[in-house]
Amino acid sequence: MDQKFVLFEELDGRRAGKLVGITALAVALVLVLLVGVLFVGATAVAYNSHASEYQYDASVTTDRAVDELMVTLPVPADEEGAVVGEFSVDTYGASVGSWEADVAETEHGPMLEVHLSNVSLEERTVHRQPDDGVPAGPGNVEDDDTDLPEIPSGTIHLRTVVESDDPIETRSPLGSEPVVSPAYNVTEVPNTGHAGWADRAESYTFDSRVMIDGTGAENASIDLFVDHAGQNSWWSGGWSGNYYDGRVSAVDRSVDEEWQSVSGEFHSGKGSYPWIFR
DSSP states (O other), X not given: OOHHHHHHHHHHHHHHXXXXXXXXXXXXXXXXXXXXXXXXXXXXXXXXXXEEEEEEEEEEEESSOEEEEEEEEOEEEXXXXXXXXXXXXXXXXXXXXXEEEEXXXXXXXXXXEEEEEXXXXXXXXXXXXXXXXXXXXXXXXXXXXXXXXXXXXXXXXXXXXXXXXXXXXXXSOTTTSOEEEOOXXXXXXXXXXXXXXXXXXXXXXXXXXXXXXXXXOTTOOEEEEEEEEEEEEEESSSEEEEEEEEEEEEEEEOOEEEEEEEEEEEEEEEXXXXXXXX
């Protein structure tokens, strides 16, 4: 073979190899730039959609109509006082003539006083099962369609939401964020939440206080429930977030002008913690 042709073939091979290398490098650079653009875009979307807020829910359930009912409930508070906004109210199986919800100072610190007037319950019935006569629940019509009076109950649910301009500390909120108060005998307990949160989540139990007073409610059974959460949320291919929460419950209580002890639980470090929000 002519030496010139051999030389040209070697040069063509080298040029082809260089071209492949340059092409591969260009593709890699484009991919890196694309990933970078997508990452920056996703980060920007997460930051722009980031929102933080505190939610507080309180409910009062009674099995009898009452003339006047006043309950004093734990409320989220920090060193500066209670952290609540304007309340909204919903009723389930009950109607209320009037209601008020205000924070008041007590011997246990700031607490929420809820006044309810002229609480009446909706009339409901269940249907008899033909085999044993046990009520099967509303709307469950059996062959023997005999209406039975249902044990009545009605719930008054209050909610308030307070927005925060700054991210909320949800990992270690004790001492830095509002939490359900009062809280006595706070005791750390094993975390029973999601397995993925075990390395950062903390759980506690505590004692709190409530008071129930009223007229025409002496024979009523009252259930109380309080739930408070501080949470951050953002959009990153779907809604995500993290939060802490605390709740207090009291079941089958009666009117008593004295303070009643109730139990509560508190959890922190729930949800996801991407590096951009750490």
